[in-house]
Amino acid sequence: MKKLTPHHIHILKPYESARSIDLKGHVYLNANESPWINTVKYEHNNLNRYPEFQSSELLKKYSQYSYIPNNQILITRGADEGIELLVRAFCISGNDNIMFFPPTYDMYSVVADIFNIKKITVPILSDFQLDIKNIKKKINNVKLIYLCNPNNPTGNLFFRKDIMNILTIIPKTTLLIIDEAYIDYSIQDSFISELSRFNNLVILRTLSKAFGLSGIRCGFILSNINIINILKKVLAPYPIPTPVSNIAIKSLQSKNITIVKKNILQILKNKIFLINKIKSFLCVQNIFLSQTNFILIKFYQSKKVFQYLISKGIIIRDQSYKLGLENCLRISIGTINECKDLINILSMFEGNKI
Numbered sequence: 131m132k133k134l135t136p137h138h139i140h141i142l143k144p145y146e147s148a149r150s151i152d153l154k155g156h157v158y159l160n161a162n163e164s165p166w167i168n169t170v171k172y173e174h175n176n177l178n179r180y181p182e183f184q185s186s187e188l189l190k191k192y193s194q195y196s197y198i199p200n201n202q203i204l205i206t207r208g209a210d211e212g213i214e215l216l217v218r219a220f221c222i223s224g225n226d227n228i229m230f231f232p233p234t235y236d237m238y239s240v241v242a243d244i245f246n247i248k249k250i251t252v253p254i255l256s257d258f259q260l261d262i263k264n265i266k267k268k269i270n271n272v273k274l275i276y277l278c279n280p281n282n283p284t285g286n287l288f289f290r291k292d293i294m295n296i297l298t299i300i301p302k303t304t305l306l307i308i309d310e311a312y313i314d315y316s317i318q319d320s321f322i323s324e325l326s327r328f329n330n331l332v333i334l335r336t337l338s339k340a341f342g343l344s345g346i347r348c349g350f351i352l353s354n355i356n357i358i359n360i361l362k363k364v365l366a367p368y369p370i371p372t373p374v375s376n377i378a379i380k381s382l383q384s385k386n387i388t389i390v391k392k393n394i395l396q397i398l399k400n401k402i403f404l405i406n407k408i409k410s411f412l413c414v415q416n417i418f419l420s421q422t423n424f425i426l427i428k429f430y431q432s433k434k435v436f437q438y439l440i441s442k443g444i445i446i447r448d449q450s451y452k453l454g455l456e457n458c459l460r461i462s463i464g465t466i467n468e469c470k471d472l473i474n475i476l477s478m479f480e481g482n483k484i
């Protein structure tokens with residue numbers, strides 16, 4: 131196997147997704163999914179035919195939702211495929227660099243490793259904001275910059291002026307990719323309005339989070355026509371299965387968007403409820419500000435809290451191994467009952483004393 135496999139693949143560790151870790155419980159707050167089942171129904175038809183390369187109906191619907199013209203949108207198999215397509219289209223293996231700002235979403239690093247691309251990292255500051263000074267120092271010869279805004283797993287938005295600053299200073303041969311997987315929770319903070327001003331801006335979106343459709347694997351790349359046309363060259367011939375487009379189309383009808391917006395407001399309410407209940411718990415050291423459907427919490431003894439919650443069937447995500455996030459756990463915001471479950475069980479942990 132070692133002789134068969136290129137060295138950079140041989141040394142890869144498979145990405146541990148929330149699903150692949152496979153912890154069993156009854157409350158799942160580990161993958162930032164929506165706790166509500168999206169009820170859009172799909173009727174089978176035409177499955178003997180290959181799908182369109184890009185469903186024109188879905189492009190139309192996402193264009194209406196995002197106010198971006200159809201020809202500036204690419205439909206992908208989740209935002210994860212978007213992350214990979216950009217490397218495939220723009221980076222030369224063993225030669226080019228990408229930049230990102232840890233702690234952040236793991237896939238930027240994973241994709242770089244798979245394609246043997248060098249990683250240039252500039253850790254975020256202790257207030258979780260961008261280290262603009264060091265970004266400027268290291269920005270030369272970077273092909274792609276991946277910026278997760280709001281950031282996963284910290285949950286915060288970056289200062290808009292800092293992102294604008296990056297956009298203004300980067301050379302024409304560098305792309306800034308803003309991963310807006312969670313932007314539906316604070317849609318006014320999107321950078322979509324800047325697409326018309328900056329030729330090297332790319333935005334990633336997904337139906338996996340606020341739209342409650344992680345199961346269909348549908349995302350979007352938004353940029354300018356030139357970049358979209360390059361990306362089309364490296365996308366598979368029939369990338370999006372017909373059932374996926376059909377469900378996505380229905381989820382973008384105004385009736386369903388109303389439900390999604392209602393769910394977003396409910397998540398934001400549940401988040402405030404949860405934070406107010408647990409902020410005074412003795413095991414909690416700090417709850418970080420979040421503009422998303424999850425919160426990052428620093429505990430005094432996160433390993434014990436994590437194990438205790440698992441033993442009670444509540445599954446959350448350990449982040450304590452990440453740069454600067456010692457003793458931190460990430461908790462997705464669930465239904466009000468799931469929040470109450472979590473509060474009750476955490477309060478028993480309190481009672482048990484640490």
Ligand SMILES: *Cc1c(COP(=O)(O)O)cnc(C)c1O
Pocket residue numbers: 162207208209210211235278282309311335336337338344347348349
């Ligand atoms: C969940 C997530 C993704 C992946 O989205 P998919 O559309 O499900 O592939 C991408 N980026 C970030 C920051 C995420 O949290």
